[in-house]
Amino acid sequence: MxxxxxxxxxxxxxxxxxxxxxxxxxxxxxxxxxxxxxxxFANAGEVSPGYSSPWAGPGVPVKAIKWMLMRYGPLVVRPHLDPAMWSWMFKMLRNCTSARYAVNKARMVPIAEYSRDCLMALRQLTGVHYDERSKGTLQLFRLQKQLDGIGGDVEVLKKFGVPFEVLDQKGCIAAEPALAAVREKFVGGLRLPNDETGDCQxxxxxxxxxxxxxxxxxxxxxxxxxxxxxxxxxxxxxxxxxxxxxxxxxxxxxxxxxxxxxxxxxxxxVYPVKGYSMTVPITNPEAAPVSTVMDETYKIAITRLGDRIRVGGTAEIAGYDLRLHQARRETLEHSVCDLFPNGGAVKQASFWTGLRPMTPDxxxxxxxxxxxxxxxxxxxxxxxxxxxxxxxxxxxxxxxxxxxxxxxxxxxxxxxxx
CATH class of the missing domain: 3.50.50.60 (FAD/NAD(P)-binding domain)
Structure with missing residues (x-):
């Protein structure tokens, strides 16, 4: 047909x-x-089945308030008279329970894992290249309480058979050697070795x-x-x-x-949740990430794409507004400069925004x-x-x-x- x-x-x-x-x-x-x-066009570059989780979860409403008050916070809400915005946020709040989180997570992980397998088969079939790497994702914890709180995520990974590694400071540096220069900035990490990266565009x-x-x-x-x-x-x-x-x-x-x-x-x-990214030319490959590092505190993904570093994150609920806000760039810059200060020419980076199509569950x-x-x-x-x-x-x-x-x-x- x-x-x-x-x-x-x-x-x-x-x-x-x-x-x-x-x-x-x-x-x-x-x-x-x-x-x-x-x-x-310029998303964070992650192919991360292991991190396929709903944004709506227990404790998220309280966290959201904290995030909005942070100087480099990952969440911004720009309310306006749009019934679709308020309806979507209300439905999302209804999904912020342990029971709904478990159901929604169980619906997301299978399609994400299956998709990674389909991508591998497609790559073999077509021979397409896109600055792809298969070197895993490292979720980096700056605070001990973040590392101590991964029990629920680990149980879900075990349930779905997703390989993972809980790493101390030395283990994180072994996975991402450039982090040795800032070892005092973090306490440990959770690594998913089967995750991939690549330029989506x-x-x-x-x-x-x-x-x-x-x-x-x-x-x-x-x-x-x-x-x-x-x-x-x-x-x-x-x-x-x-x-x-x-x-x-x-x-x-x-x-x-x-x-x-x-x-x-x-x-x-489906409602747009605005995300931002920077694409930074690498000036020192040894000081740049090997794959993807997820800065848990600021919810920023820092990804190696060939001779570039893609820095992506933040969530801005502002309807279909595509204006670039300098404060969001400063958040991205803060994260990448804090963890990889000598990796790339941040001031030469391009700055971009796009609308993520989010469901409330x-x-x-x-x-x-x-x-x-x-x-x-x-x-x-x-x-x-x-x-x-x-x-x-x-x-x-x-x-x-x-x-x-x-x-x-x-x-x-x-x-x-x-």
Missing amino acids: KVLVLGSGVIGVTTAHYLAAAGHEVEVIDRQNGPALETS MFTEALAAHCAGKGVNFRFDVTIDKFVAEGGRITGVATSAGLLTADAYVVALGSYSPILLKPLGLSVP GPPIIGQTCYGNLYLNTGHGTLGWTMACGSGQVLADIMSGRKPEIDASVLNLSRYAA
Whole structure:
């Protein structure tokens, strides 16, 4: 069948790849002039299944207040009169219980682990390169109480069979030698050796080129206006290029998915949570990170991408505002300069922001809607790069009438009705 994929970020392009591999005729449309030019453009670079956790959890409301009061805090809320913002925050607060956290975590880890396996297979199949590394992730604790509080996370890792290492100061330095210069800044860490890193935009561009070579049609600079529906099915998409039609449609528009779907009567609880990143040219490779270091205190990821350091983090709830705020850059600079002071030319770094499509419970939304030929692949939050390949494969299986290799029923939009 012919499938129209809306969105050419990492989610849309991986979906197109797996649909084409399943034998479908695939067309991808996007308002930008190329793939991965919005949220996928400059994310933190982590492929971290072991850190696939809901933001909503026990104790988070109290922590949020503390984070907002910190000088280099990881959370900013810019309230305004937007019912969707308040509804999403209320639903997120309802998920901040131990019971809901356990359920949501159990829905996220399988798709993330499966996605990492799909990425490895895709890499072998296509030969794409994207400054990838398979050297793990180190969650770095500056305070003893942070290290002492990892028991719950360790139990979850054990439950799902995720390899991990609890490291003292020397162990952290063995994993990331450049930290020897700042050993007084931290007490220990939690390392996930199977995590990977890579440039999400570079990957998406390379995969899009591979897909185009296999017959996928990409149409850029096309603005999407609305769906046209009749009799419980989608009959077309009104765009700046005219009415585009297909047998089935996939919405992979990240934070903008709810806006397009609302006129259809579909309530999709995805809201943008703004993230920032800096990309720092490396000046001293020996003083730069080997892989990813997660600065637990400031919730900042510091990742080696070839000859660059990607510094990503902060959460800003401010609607669809894409303005760059200098205070957020100062937070990123503080973290990377504190841990890797001699690794790169921070003042020469580029500064970027993007909108993470967050669900209030944490897991993405993947599957069919009440419109028989309309499917969703959205709401991945901070884990779009981590979950992209698995999400694309799962949706391609569903649309092809095959049973996915993991239980994807818990990721469907219908979970909110329940």
